Amino acid sequence: MSATNSKQTKTSQTKKGQIKAQSKTKSQTTTKQGQPVGQRKKAKQSKSAPLNKASKQSQSARQNKSTKRDQLTGQSKTSNHGQNNAPLKASPRWQAMDVVEKVLYDQAFSHDLVSQSLDQSNWEPADRHLFTELVYGTIQHALTLESLLAVYVKKVNRVKKWLRALLLISLYQHYYLDSIPDYALVDEAVRVAKKRGNPALGRFANGVLRNIFRQESSISAFLDQQQFVSAQEKLALTYSLPQVWVDYLSQRFGLDRTEQIAASLLEKAPITIRISPLAAERQLDIVNNLENHGLQLTPSPITPYAYQLSKGSPARSQAFLQGDITIQDASAQLAAWALGVQAGDKVLDACAAPGGKTVQLAEMVGPQGQVVAGDLQANKLPKIQANLDRMGVASQVTVNQHDASALEAKYDLESFDRILVDAPCSGLGLFRRKPDTKYHKSLQDLAALQNIQLEILNSAYKVLKKGGELVYSTCTITNEENTQVVMQFLADHPDMSIRPLSVADFSVSEQDDQNAEQVLSNQKDSSKPGMDNNQHKTTNGLETAITDQGSIEILPDAFASDGFFIARLHKES
Numbered sequence: 001m002s003a004t005n006s007k008q009t010k011t012s013q014t015k016k017g018q019i020k021a022q023s024k025t026k027s028q029t030t031t032k033q034g035q036p037v038g039q040r041k042k043a044k045q046s047k048s049a050p051l052n053k054a055s056k057q058s059q060s061a062r063q064n065k066s067t068k069r070d071q072l073t074g075q076s077k078t079s080n081h082g083q084n085n086a087p088l089k090a091s092p093r094w095q096a097m098d099v100v101e102k103v104l105y106d107q108a109f110s111h112d113l114v115s116q117s118l119d120q121s122n123w124e125p126a127d128r129h130l131f132t133e134l135v136y137g138t139i140q141h142a143l144t145l146e147s148l149l150a151v152y153v154k155k156v157n158r159v160k161k162w163l164r165a166l167l168l169i170s171l172y173q174h175y176y177l178d179s180i181p182d183y184a185l186v187d188e189a190v191r192v193a194k195k196r197g198n199p200a201l202g203r204f205a206n207g208v209l210r211n212i213f214r215q216e217s218s219i220s221a222f223l224d225q226q227q228f229v230s231a232q233e234k235l236a237l238t239y240s241l242p243q244v245w246v247d248y249l250s251q252r253f254g255l256d257r258t259e260q261i262a263a264s265l266l267e268k269a270p271i272t273i274r275i276s277p278l279a280a281e282r283q284l285d286i287v288n289n290l291e292n293h294g295l296q297l298t299p300s301p302i303t304p305y306a307y308q309l310s311k312g313s314p315a316r317s318q319a320f321l322q323g324d325i326t327i328q329d330a331s332a333q334l335a336a337w338a339l340g341v342q343a344g345d346k347v348l349d350a351c352a353a354p355g356g357k358t359v360q361l362a363e364m365v366g367p368q369g370q371v372v373a374g375d376l377q378a379n380k381l382p383k384i385q386a387n388l389d390r391m392g393v394a395s396q397v398t399v400n401q402h403d404a405s406a407l408e409a410k411y412d413l414e415s416f417d418r419i420l421v422d423a424p425c426s427g428l429g430l431f432r433r434k435p436d437t438k439y440h441k442s443l444q445d446l447a448a449l450q451n452i453q454l455e456i457l458n459s460a461y462k463v464l465k466k467g468g469e470l471v472y473s474t475c476t477i478t479n480e481e482n483t484q485v486v487m488q489f490l491a492d493h494p495d496m497s498i499r500p501l502s503v504a505d506f507s508v509s510e511q512d513d514q515n516a517e518q519v520l521s522n523q524k525d526s527s528k529p530g531m532d533n534n535q536h537k538t539t540n541g542l543e544t545a546i547t548d549q550g551s552i553e554i555l556p557d558a559f560a561s562d563g564f565f566i567a568r569l570h571k572e573s
């Protein structure tokens with residue numbers, strides 16, 4: 001492609017929702033600024049743009065990178081990926097290429113493939129990290145990267161899928177990661193392309209990557225040159241969010257809020273821990289202990305017993321292993337709180353796997369109560385069981401395989417005091433945690449999902465006692481799956497009504513409040529870097545998420561937690 005052509009990029013979705021970036025050549029020989037692209041690039045190197053890889057330009061940074069680079073590129077003794085006799089096919093980059101190809105072009109889900117590769121490899125931690133970063137980072141930014149590639153590769157859709165995936169990974173690494181110098185990055189891409197394909201494809205990869213790296217100083221500079229047909233298209237390509245979702249969100253929330261949401265969906269998924277209420281008395285000790293082991297925690301602004309993690313890894317901590325804490329998003333935790341479970345209740349968790357909320361419900365019912373937790377997919381049940389065992393609440397829970405749209409076939413009519421329907425959904429609120437979902441799900445799916453959600457609710461209605469309560473929750477923010485489902489359900493069941501939620505439903509005891517305050521004030525005293533001193537303890541921010549109807553709708557940019565919807569419904573006595 002000629003460097004003097006400015007091109008207009010355009011995104012669309014294939015029938016299956018696969019991502020696709022097309023390029024339309026315009027008969028222009030100069031850029032918007034009237035300079036040939038190649039010349040202008042040199043003059044314009046934005047250092048402040050968020051997507052800019054500014055530190056690449058620093059000579060000293062390059063030198064500092066060498067240790068990490070050696071590890072990652074194969075000169076390290078500890079890196080399996082680089083050992084001369086280690087097969088290239090077992091390298092993180094090759095494996096990442098395979099996963100990205102399957103996810104982006106064959107509709108596979110990244111989570112399972114990533115786990116499989118990690119289980120089957122004997123990589124050192126640095127290589128495990130590189131592999132995971134390459135897969136999730138490339139998928140997260142795929143739309144932007146595809147649009148860049150489409151400008152430089154004519155008929156990019158005809159390029160073999162694995163090679164496209166390899167190029168995307170290499171672009172991701174160059175523009176978003178700092179760990180590998182270009183020569184090593186290109187060299188390895190070429191080796192993979194030769195081995196998987198042939199020498200000509202190796203030369204092709206070499207040419208494409210070197211050309212793009214030479215011409216485009218940063219992603220933000222590349223985006224600045226593009227002529228978009230609409231503001232929505234610009235947002236789609238800038239934030240790698242398929243335009244169907246940008247259009248959908250901007251109709252509901254306006255363009256500015258959509259941009260905030262889209263930007264937040266590109267951030268690293270937040271990690272939040274929940275302290276078991278059974279360990280509430282030791283809350284301060286647990287938090288202090290975790291902090292002494294290098295974790296940095298801030299009380300959630302919306303959820304009791306929840307702490308957002310800004311540093312460290314809780315999964316290997318003593319507190320996690322002995323069941324004092326678990327890892328669960330702050331929004332998701334609210335659904336179980338909303339059910340208002342009383343000690344001794346009989347509770348049904350209708351769509352339970354992997355069991356995050358089942359554990360909460362089991363903690364709430366106490367020794368006299370009972371939780372029945374079920375999921376359609378039998379292979380997910382061991383995860384529920386493992387969570388219950390680790391958190392020490394298995395004795396309160398029966399785990400079943402069941403179809404929540406036919407609960408009356410398995411359970412007595414009107415036999416549960418409370419039911420949680422944490423329904424299968426489009427997962428829009430979780431796009432940053434499961435980035436492949438944004439490409440796999442489409443607006444067409446919403447109607448089918450709505451049907452399933454209503455079927456599950458209608459079935460739950462039959463096994464809910466008169467006078468009982470039902471919480472309907474989803475990790476999405478589409479009206480079709482949330483408010484519309486609730487309204488339709490209420491229209492079909494005149495003896496059901498909304499019981500509006502308020503901040504008080506999520507307040508814990510005064511002592512627990514004081515504990516959270518204490519943690520916060522300790523942190524302020526020691527003024528830890530990265531601490532947001534405007535964050536408040538439990539539930540203060542939640543008012544803004546309560547809708548006129550009394551449901552909760554949390555947008556993913558609001559509290560660094562997942563996008564979520566919760567409605568509480570009551571059945572007349």
Ligand SMILES: C[S@@+](CC[C@H](N)C(=O)[O-])C[C@H]1O[C@@H](n2cnc3c(N)ncnc32)[C@H](O)[C@@H]1O
Pocket residue numbers: 332350351352353354355356357358374375376377380402403404405422423424425456475
């Ligand atoms: C949002 S996830 C539930 C998350 C879970 N409540 C938790 O907090 O860990 C939805 C679950 O519904 C399950 N599911 C989908 N259709 C179902 C059905 N007809 N009956 C029961 N479970 C179903 C899925 O397998 C999935 O595990």
